[in-house]
Amino acid sequence: xxxxxxxxxxxxxxxxxxxxxxxxxxxxxxxxxxxxxxxxxxxxxxxxxxxxxxxxxxxxxxxxxxxxxxxxxxxxxxxxxxxxxxxxxxxxxxxxxxxxxxxxxxxxxxxxxxxxxxxxxxxxxxxxxxxxxxxxxxxxxxxxxxxxxxxxxxxxxxxxxxxxxxxxxxxxxxxxxxxxxxxxxxxxxxxxxxxxxxxxxxxxxxxxxxxxxxxxxxxxxxxxxxxxxxxxxxxxxxxxxxxxx
Amino acid sequence: xxxxxxxxxxxxxxxxxxxxxxxxxxxxxxxxxxxxxxxxxxxxxxxxxxxxxxxxxxxxxxxxxxxxxxxxxxxxxxxxxxxxxxxxxxxxxxxxxxxxxxxxxxxxxxxxxxxxxxxxxxxxxxxxxxxxxxxxxxxxxxxxxxxxxxxxxxxxxxxxxxxxxxxxxxxxxxxxxxxxxxxxxxxxxxxxxxxxxxxxxxxxxxxxxxxxxxxxxxxxxxxxxxxxxxxxxxxxxxxxxxxxx
Numbered sequence: 507x508x509x510x511x512x513x514x515x516x517x518x519x520x521x522x523x524x525x526x527x528x529x530x531x532x533x534x535x536x537x538x539x540x541x542x543x544x545x546x547x548x549x550x551x552x553x554x555x556x557x558x559x560x561x562x563x564x565x566x567x568x569x570x571x572x573x574x575x576x577x578x579x580x581x582x583x584x585x586x587x588x589x590x591x592x593x594x595x596x597x598x599x600x601x602x603x604x605x606x607x608x609x610x611x612x613x614x615x616x617x618x619x620x621x622x623x624x625x626x627x628x629x630x631x632x633x634x635x636x637x638x639x640x641x642x643x644x645x646x647x648x649x650x651x652x653x654x655x656x657x658x659x660x661x662x663x664x665x666x667x668x669x670x671x672x673x674x675x676x677x678x679x680x681x682x683x684x685x686x687x688x689x690x691x692x693x694x695x696x697x698x699x700x701x702x703x704x705x706x707x708x709x710x711x712x713x714x715x716x717x718x719x720x721x722x723x724x725x726x727x728x729x730x731x732x733x734x735x736x737x738x739x740x741x742x743x744x745x746x747x748x749x750x751x
Numbered sequence: 752x753x754x755x756x757x758x759x760x761x762x763x764x765x766x767x768x769x770x771x772x773x774x775x776x777x778x779x780x781x782x783x784x785x786x787x788x789x790x791x792x793x794x795x796x797x798x799x800x801x802x803x804x805x806x807x808x809x810x811x812x813x814x815x816x817x818x819x820x821x822x823x824x825x826x827x828x829x830x831x832x833x834x835x836x837x838x839x840x841x842x843x844x845x846x847x848x849x850x851x852x853x854x855x856x857x858x859x860x861x862x863x864x865x866x867x868x869x870x871x872x873x874x875x876x877x878x879x880x881x882x883x884x885x886x887x888x889x890x891x892x893x894x895x896x897x898x899x900x901x902x903x904x905x906x907x908x909x910x911x912x913x914x915x916x917x918x919x920x921x922x923x924x925x926x927x928x929x930x931x932x933x934x935x936x937x938x939x940x941x942x943x944x945x946x947x948x949x950x951x952x953x954x955x956x957x958x959x960x961x962x963x964x965x966x967x968x969x970x971x972x973x974x975x976x977x978x979x980x981x982x983x984x985x986x987x988x989x990x991x992x993x994x995x996x
Contacts, residue, residue, distance in 0.1 A: 568862055596812050
């Protein structure tokens, strides 16, 4: 693999400005047309798919690094971003940059902090970086094979998201400001990958006590117009912290 | 602060054998005499209290590093160990080793992976290391002030443990092999820091479906002897992975 002079120069910049051995990788979820989607990059040289990721500047917190990396790929500022696990197997990135020269930044052993993000699909303008030929949303029902341990990182994020559904509210940043209960239920069903009982779902949502019923109805459907709801931001964030006992 | 020659030598060894900038810190919980306890170290020079922690060998996975660090402090091998968050604020360890010489390993910026561990109190033999004058169990109701951001790491671990009580089983590694339901309830109440309704608790435990009723009864009490239970290891571990929907 022929090494681009630009990459060598960038590698030197990395050693000077970033913490070695530590990276962040983000599993960015968006919801669009009743599909749960994930943001992926396709590498321009290796032609392999990866989660968007990056490095931590020496004068930057880990959390800020994850925010910056996400902003660079999506332009999105209103996101729910949560660190969910560290990936530290010895050989997790081994072989991936084998053709590159010896002193290259990318050949280090990296331990990566996994973040998952929930973003408003309509607010996002995805952009590739200099290593990738494309950055795009892919439905979780139609994912390409991911390189390195990114399949594991993605799977862990999805598993956690599914688990959190049962004790944390979800939907803010994934749904438009106003939505109907059937739309909210559809979001849950899409994430869980299975249908839910309407009555159970309704009772569970009411127990979270995070919804505000709006004055206006959803118009234009063939059936009786359903009520619109929005999230009560204060109660939503309390519930995010909350305990179930 | 006068620097010990042994520390300088150790620092050189660290640079050669460990990954820079990355550490692990563990919040080790044990249950004894109806108290939830946490393992702490008191530094011999700084006289400050810290969680037990350590570094990652270049040829060691992050998970193995956490296991090794825990084993060095406790001798315990049967532990539940879970990574729960990365602590990456810029100045989190700033100032703590100010008096030490310039090239010292400890003056780096460290990003630390937090692990929490549940160990069998009776199986543990705590031992201090060369930087600490004591390693001891402290009740969570009587904790000294912790240095750096270790108070935050501890608080996050306890919060997570409390949250997990509502959807994951707990008790294996914290209770003896056989226990009564009132003893299990006492463990939950101690972790949550509040009394629970006996009927609700009983129903929730039955819903987890992780207990095996034993033939023998607890003897020696003044009241009617209560039944003993043990955990069904297979169902317990299934339930650890499980979803609530």
